[in-house]
Amino acid sequence: MTETVDERLRRLKTELDGHARIARHLGLDFERPVRSLGDGYPENTIALIGKIAERLLKQLWAHHEVPGDPSGKALNDLIKGCRPHIRSTNVINALTDIQRLRNRSTHDGYDIAEEDGLLAVRRLLDILAWFTSTGVSAITGDAPQLSPLVEKKAEFLAGLYTTLGYRPIKRFELSESTVYQLFCRQAGLQVEYVEIMLSRNLDELNQLIAATSGELLQTQLPKLTRFLIVEDDPPADTAPFADGEIRIVAYERFVERIIDVPAHLAALTLTYPEPSPEGVQPIIIAGDILETDPHSGDLVVSESSDAAAILRRLAATSANVLVIGGPGSGKTTLLKQLASVGSDPPTHHYRFYLDMSLKEAGEDFADFVTRILNPYVNVPRNRVFDVFLYLIRAGSVLCVLDAIDEAVHNTSLSGFLDLFSDVAQALSAESTVVMSSRYSFLADSPQVRRLLNSSTLISEQLVQQLHANGVDPLELPRFSVVRLEDLRLHRDEQVHTTSPLELRLAVQTGGVGPDHFDADPVSRLVTLVTARVEQVLSDTGLAHVHPKLDAYLGAAFLADQSVFSLAEICTDVGIDCFTDGRVTQETFLLAPLFRPAGPGLVAPVHTVFQEYFAARLLRTVEGREAAAAYREPIITEQVRRFLHHLAPAPTATAPQLLPAGTYLVGPSHRLLLRRIEKPVVFDEFAVTVGRYKRFLAAVEREGCAAWDHTDVPAEHTHEPWQERLRNPDYFTDPRYEDHPVSCVSWWSAYAFARFEGKRLPTCVEWEAAARGTDGRLFPWGDDLDLDAVNCADSWSGRPLVTYEVWKEEIDGGRLRDCAPTAVTAHPTNISSFGVRGMAGNVWEWTETLFPDINSAVICGGSYDNPYRAVQTSSKALYVRRGCSNAVGFRCVQEVQ
Numbered sequence: 049m050t051e052t053v054d055e056r057l058r059r060l061k062t063e064l065d066g067h068a069r070i071a072r073h074l075g076l077d078f079e080r081p082v083r084s085l086g087d088g089y090p091e092n093t094i095a096l097i098g099k100i101a102e103r104l105l106k107q108l109w110a111h112h113e114v115p116g117d118p119s120g121k122a123l124n125d126l127i128k129g130c131r132p133h134i135r136s137t138n139v140i141n142a143l144t145d146i147q148r149l150r151n152r153s154t155h156d157g158y159d160i161a162e163e164d165g166l167l168a169v170r171r172l173l174d175i176l177a178w179f180t181s182t183g184v185s186a187i188t189g190d191a192p193q194l195s196p197l198v199e200k201k202a203e204f205l206a207g208l209y210t211t212l213g214y215r216p217i218k219r220f221e222l223s224e225s226t227v228y229q230l231f232c233r234q235a236g237l238q239v240e241y242v243e244i245m246l247s248r249n250l251d252e253l254n255q256l257i258a259a260t261s262g263e264l265l266q267t268q269l270p271k272l273t274r275f276l277i278v279e280d281d282p283p284a285d286t287a288p289f290a291d292g293e294i295r296i297v298a299y300e301r302f303v304e305r306i307i308d309v310p311a312h313l314a315a316l317t318l319t320y321p322e323p324s325p326e327g328v329q330p331i332i333i334a335g336d337i338l339e340t341d342p343h344s345g346d347l348v349v350s351e352s353s354d355a356a357a358i359l360r361r362l363a364a365t366s367a368n369v370l371v372i373g374g375p376g377s378g379k380t381t382l383l384k385q386l387a388s389v390g391s392d393p394p395t396h397h398y399r400f401y402l403d404m405s406l407k408e409a410g411e412d413f414a415d416f417v418t419r420i421l422n423p424y425v426n427v428p429r430n431r432v433f434d435v436f437l438y439l440i441r442a443g444s445v446l447c448v449l450d451a452i453d454e455a456v457h458n459t460s461l462s463g464f465l466d467l468f469s470d471v472a473q474a475l476s477a478e479s480t481v482v483m484s485s486r487y488s489f490l491a492d493s494p495q496v497r498r499l500l501n502s503s504t505l506i507s508e509q510l511v512q513q514l515h516a517n518g519v520d521p522l523e524l525p526r527f528s529v530v531r532l533e534d535l536r537l538h539r540d541e542q543v544h545t546t547s548p549l550e551l552r553l554a555v556q557t558g559g560v561g562p563d564h565f566d567a568d569p570v571s572r573l574v575t576l577v578t579a580r581v582e583q584v585l586s587d588t589g590l591a592h593v594h595p596k597l598d599a600y601l602g603a604a605f606l607a608d609q610s611v612f613s614l615a616e617i618c619t620d621v622g623i624d625c626f627t628d629g630r631v632t633q634e635t636f637l638l639a640p641l642f643r644p645a646g647p648g649l650v651a652p653v654h655t656v657f658q659e660y661f662a663a664r665l666l667r668t669v670e671g672r673e674a675a676a677a678y679r680e681p682i683i684t685e686q687v688r689r690f691l692h693h694l695a696p697a698p699t700a701t702a703p704q705l706l707p708a709g710t711y712l713v714g715p716s717h718r719l720l721l722r723r724i725e726k727p728v729v730f731d732e733f734a735v736t737v738g739r740y741k742r743f744l745a746a747v748e749r750e751g752c753a754a755w756d757h758t759d760v761p762a763e764h765t766h767e768p769w770q771e772r773l774r775n776p777d778y779f780t781d782p783r784y785e786d787h788p789v790s791c792v793s794w795w796s797a798y799a800f801a802r803f804e805g806k807r808l809p810t811c812v813e814w815e816a817a818a819r820g821t822d823g824r825l826f827p828w829g830d831d832l833d834l835d836a837v838n839c840a841d842s843w844s845g846r847p848l849v850t851y852e853v854w855k856e857e858i859d860g861g862r863l864r865d866c867a868p869t870a871v872t873a874h875p876t877n878i879s880s881f882g883v884r885g886m887a888g889n890v891w892e893w894t895e896t897l898f899p900d901i902n903s904a905v906i907c908g909g910s911y912d913n914p915y916r917a918v919q920t921s922s923k924a925l926y927v928r929r930g931c932s933n934a935v936g937f938r939c940v941q942e943v944q
Contacts, residue, residue: 057086060169067176073189074107076100081169090165091153097168098123098150101143104175104187105130111186123147132478135207135441137434139178142171181216182206193221195248201299202227202246204442205277208303209242211438212431217241225249246299248279277302300397305426306435309398312424316384316401331535331548332356333378335371338529355532356382362528363391363446363480371484373532375656375686376549376573379484380450382532386482387448396446396480398439404455405655406645409608413470416455443478453485454610454655486686549573549654553580570689570830577660577690581641588637596621602665603674605658606681611645656686663690672710672821676721683719688712688823692830695822703882704730704817705943711816712823715921719823722812728940730809730817730883733871734892735800735937737778738785740792743800755802757795761929766796769931775867786870788890788936794904794928797893797937806939808895811905811923813940818887818908818920820880825919827879827886834915836876837888838869841915848914858912866911868933879920888918890936891926903927910934 064071064078071078078100084092105126109118112133118126127143134140149168152158179187182203194202206216206229214231221227226247233240276296297305304310335355339348351358355371355378362369363386373379380403387401400421407416414433425432439445449471456467474481534545546554547569553559553576585591600620604612617638618631627635633644641657642650652658665671666687675681691712708727714720747766756764768779768791778784778791792800801807809817818827826836834842840857841848843866848854857863871885878884886892891906898904903925909918912934926935 054086056166057082060166060173063173064169064176067173067180069189070176070179070187073187074103076103081165081172085162085165085169088162090162091160093165094146094149094153094160094168097146097172100172101146101175102126104179105143107186108133108184111184123150132441132443135204135438136178136211137437137441137473139175142174145171177215178207178210181210183216183219193224194227195224198225198227198246198248201277202229205229205244205246205302206231207442208306208435208438211434212427214240214242223247223252226252242275244275244277246277250276250278250296275302303398303439307398307421307439308424308426309400312421313388313399313401316388331378331551333382333535333548334533335359336531336533338531352533355530356385357392358530359383359386359482360389360392362530363482364393364395366443366478366480367528368475368480369482369528369530371482371530371532373484373486374547375486375659376547376654377486377532377534378548379486379532381548383448383450383482383484387446390446391480397444399446399448400436401448401450403450405451405610406651407455408611413473437473440474440479440481445479447474447479447481449474449481449483451485451655452483545569547573549656550576553577556580557583568831571693573656574660574690574693577656581657581660584638584640590625590637593621593625598661598664598671600661601652601658602661602663602671605662605687606665606675606683607678608682610655610658611649611651612642614648614650617650659684659687660690662687663694666691666712667695669709672712672721676710676723681721683712683721685716685719688716688719689830692822692824702729704732706730706813706817706881706940709821711812711821712819713812713815713921722816724813724816727943728809728813729943730881730940731806731938732882733884733938734788734890735797735939736786736871737789740789740800741779741785743803746803752799755799757798760795760799764793764795764929766792766799768792772931772933774933786872787868788871788885790868790890790933790936791931792936793931794893794926798895800937801939804939806941808893808937809940811894811896811907814886814892814894814907815920815923817881817883818879822880824880825921827883827920828876832915833876836874837915837918838874838911839888839909839915839918840866840912843911851914854914863912868911868936887920887922888913890934891924891932893926893935893937897928898925901925901927902929906935 061079061082064082067078070076081093081096081100084090084096102123105123106118106121108130109126112130114129114133116129118129121129123143124147127140127147131140134143146168149160149164152164153160183190183206184203185199206219209231210216212233214233216229217232218230219228226245226249229244229246231242231244233242276294277299278296279299333355334352335358336349337351337358339350359369359371359382371379371383384401387399390396390399402417402420404416406420407413411419417436418429418432421436422429422432425435427435440447452467452471468475534547535551537544537546537551550569550573553573557576557579559576559579581594581597582591585594600617601612604610614626614631614633614636617625617636623629623631625637626632627637633639633648633650636642636650639650641653643653645651662683666675666683706724706728708724710721710723712719713722744766752766768789770776770791772791773779775784778787797808824830826833828836840854840863843863844857848857868890871889874885874889877887879886886908888909889911890908891910892908894905894907896905906924906926907922908920909922913922926932
């Protein structure tokens with residue numbers, strides 16, 4: 049039978065009467081909201097409950113001596129200020145719900161229903177129940193006789209058991225240093241009781257228990273769990289009390305009865321190799337602390353030292369840390385050491401290590417934490433995450449979130465924002481959270497720096513994105529950024545740099561030959577990974593499964609899978625990967641390439657191994673076609689680098705012919721696979737002044753109606769915009785006949801292409817022609833070559849690494865002479881398809897439009913852009929009517 053509104057109101061009033069002590073202490077009237085609801089005014093109910101919430105938070109603000117005066121602060125600000133002192137996620141959610149309901153009730157256009165008022169009352173009851181359970185004297189009005197330290201510990205224990213679903217039955221303060229608490233929990237038909245005596249003095253407990261013959265409370269309730277919690281570990285000869293059911297535990301070790309932290313940390317040694325391979329001196333990884341320069345906004349180095357020491361020191365504070373470094377730079381090793389050893393000096397009682405690379409696609413953070421910690425937490429599975437969050441909010445945890453970039457569905461800024469919104473529950477705590485990422489753009493992006501630094505204003509766009517995901521960015525804590533450096537090895541009177549992973553692989557494979565360090569780092573790494581894979585396959589007689597590993601592990605990486613069951617490997621790769629036909633960890637012949645990831649589960653020993661297999665898969669036309677079938681294949685910059693080094697030489701095609709097929713496109717943090725449906729032939733060079741002048745002559749003779757776009761503005765002319773030309777002789781002096789045409793709009797580029805029986809390329813066709821089948825950074829490859837391109841760096845004579853350095857060159861007038869050069873001026877600026885001059889010189893119009901803003905995509909960068917902006921993936925939007933000295937175009941012709 050459905051409960052009537054009046055019955056629900058009576059029940060709510062009864063529950064509120066149970067908190068009359070709080071109402072009396074704070075001078076609040078808990079009956080008024082219920083009366084307003086009964087009178088049919090739910091908006092008044094919500095307003096009154098908002099006032100009650102403000103009063104509770106102001107009291108809490110003063111109790112915890114939060115800086116600032118709470119008297120004039122709004123509910124939103126009060127929640128922010130008190131949040132670090134509210135350990136219950138349910139209470140924070142309840143306050144947020146009340147704030148949301150009050151915001152709705154004060155805005156026109158929102159109808160406040162009876163159910164909204166009932167929800168507000170229920171959420172208030174959740175808040176009151178928490179403070180009553182934990183006995184916060186500032187809220188309850190109790191006059192504690194406990195010492196502040198004992199009171200704080202009692203509040204922590206009460207909050208912990210409330211989080212576990214218990215409710216308090218009795219609480220007695222027996223002396224200044226001793227308190228008794230009794231909790232119970234309904235579990236189906238069974239009622240569970242926990243009895244706790246907390247004291248700083250074991251002698252006093254002895255006297256109390258002796259005086260009561262072991263029964264501190266005369267009751268018929270079954271005490272299934274009984275604890276005496278004392279300050280220090282009791283002496284080994286301490287006699288048991290009464291019937292021996294009472295357990296004596298040191299306060300600092302009490303939570304270990306719920307969470308087996310030592311077992312969790314012990315498992316770390318099974319999932320990753322030792323930092324220093326056998327026969328190699330201990331590796332010391334250097335690191336820099338990066339901080340934002342208040343004037344330029346750049347990240348500058350404020351300290352350089354042993355990275356492990358830096359992390360131990362930072363972990364001793366509440367400042368959270370982002371560790372960045374390339375693949376194999378030692379991030380995981382350092383973070384596992386940190387989780388195992390802790391901070392210096394020791395600050396946090398509990399430490400957790402969470403390998404985010406093991407997070408499954410579509411799995412939210414709460415489910416992931418539950419899955420990883422459940423074997424070590426002695427609570428019902430549905431309470432694991434609640435306990436994890438409670439300990440973090442209590443400020444007692446060092447939590448490591450390793451490889452956070454590998455848990456992102458795509459490695460774009462929006463992808464990381466989505467992840468931050470999921471883990472913000474942990475990031476907004478007083479505990480220390482250390483994250484790691486191989487993507488340095490996390491630290492290089494001004495938006496992300498603002499996101500991670502709550503003392504800085506945050507862009508409106510980011511605020512909107514985060515609020516849409518339920519995250520208040522101002523509540524994310526201040527971060528320190530630690531960048532790891534390469535190792536320095538002295539060899540043959542020279543200093544070489546290498547990574548810990550490279551060194552480990554070199555020791556395993558004997559791969560450090562006399563010419564090893566002459567190669568570039570990517571080439572060295574791919575050589576060592578290849579050698580290690582082939583070594584393991586050769587030693588086990590499994591060389592024939594290499595193509596199967598490419599197909600299975602490579603495709604899995606692209607599909608965002610990094611954990612595999614041994615049964616799956618047996619099915620997809622073959623039973624011969626196991627000895628004696630037994631599928632176990634002990635019989636797994638490929639174990640050197642994997643690490644344990646759970647019962648019957650393994651993951652690649654390092655992510656670069658799976659990226660290697662993914663690159664080998666993408667080398668083939670069939671592999672790229674299969675990968676393109678995934679909705680959002682995961683392609684990292686390391687996969688692209690491996691692909692470039694592993695890809696076979698391009699097969700000969702007709703000059704400048706871009707075949708139909710699947711190509712790698714996009715910037716390094718958001719690489720994609722896109723299909724070209726029909727082959728096209730590109731112009732070898734960008735359209736020159738001479739070619740364009742022939743078009744102008746034809747327009748003068750015949751008009752342009754036959755070639756114009758249907759939407760071309762009526763007043764448009766195809767003549768170059770003379771007022772925009774930096775060089776007024778550009779279209780009249782014969783010296784510029786072989787220079788790229790510029791200062792012509794998209795409308796003119798479109799008409800010219802039709803005049804020659806061609807069209808403009810799409811931006812995907814353009815990039816595919818520039819990158820080739822191996823996804824190269826520049827048309828000629830991945831190597832930096834200032835002689836190959838006309839860009840700002842070549843005019844400046846030095847690398848312009850950052851935007852600020854480039855801006856200084858511009859503002860100082862040192863780039864005033866830079867200009868387009870002849871399309872034949874840089875012969876090595878040629879793609880694998882024979883298309884020339886696609887990087888730098890002038891941007892090039894494409895057929896790809898954004899009609900809503902009347903703009904088109906331009907590609908390739910120009911003579912006044914820095915080197916880093918003239919990559920094959922460089923794109924921008926330019927209004928179609930725009931004319932610039934730095935924008936030209938080239939054409940393509942479809943193959944019939």
